[in-house]
């Protein structure tokens with residue numbers, strides 16, 4: 315197994331950029347694909363396939379990126395294990411910021427397909443529990459999505475996306491999948507305060523905090539959630555996935571190029587030493 319190279323950023327690609335040959339199809343002279351199809355050994359099983367890229371940022375400096383597709387999900391690997399493998403690798407690489415993307419359903423009646431939402435908060439309705447690494451930290455989920463990264467995403471999307479509107483805040487409701495939600499479930503999530511629904515912000519947002527990295531995501535509305543506005547059309551969903559991927563991948567890379575090199579956010583202060591250490595240590599001594 316190869317050793318894990320040092321990287322500044324983790325780039326977790328989702329359904330919106332699945333249909334393209336990333337990053338080659340973008341033909342971006344500032345992006346170099348150093349290696350692809352790299353698999354790493356982790357305590358949770360062999361990692362998904364990673365790519366290792368360099369990107370020249372707007373200051374002309376090179377940054378290094380480890381990227382995986384579809385959140386690391388594969389057949390025969392639980393989503394919890396896939397996420398743990400991804401974040402174990404990103405931590406070993408020394409990644410300080412994680413950027414993700416994906417398609418979501420609109421629960422808020424004001425949203426339309428092709429709008430981009432940069433959520434500021436989330437609610438986890440998945441039943442996956444205990445999805446962490448070693449659990450040695452107390453994870454404060456205030457400002458779970460990095461305000462500084464969101465600001466850069468907003469600027470880049472406002473300049474580079476004219477297929478829909480940009481919303482710089484919103485609440486992402488995470489469900490388990492793999493099926494979509496029922497109209498009654500969507501109604502409950504909407505009343506609870508959710509704007510968009512999807513399956514991938516959790517556990518990524520917790521794991522990012524656990525490894526001490528900032529996290530932010532760019533989510534494109536691909537359909538109306540069940541019972542909202544009108545029954546959604548499969549053709550429109552496919553059209554967004556097949557025809558907007560290049561554009562969305564470009565927005566992701568442009569965001570990485572524009573992130574300030576020095577962080578000015580407080581994300582890293584929201585990971586504290588656990589107060590339960592004594593309990594864990596005692597359990598270990600008793601062989602539990």
Ligand SMILES: [Zn+2]
Nearest residue numbers: 460528579581
């Ligand atoms: Zn941050």
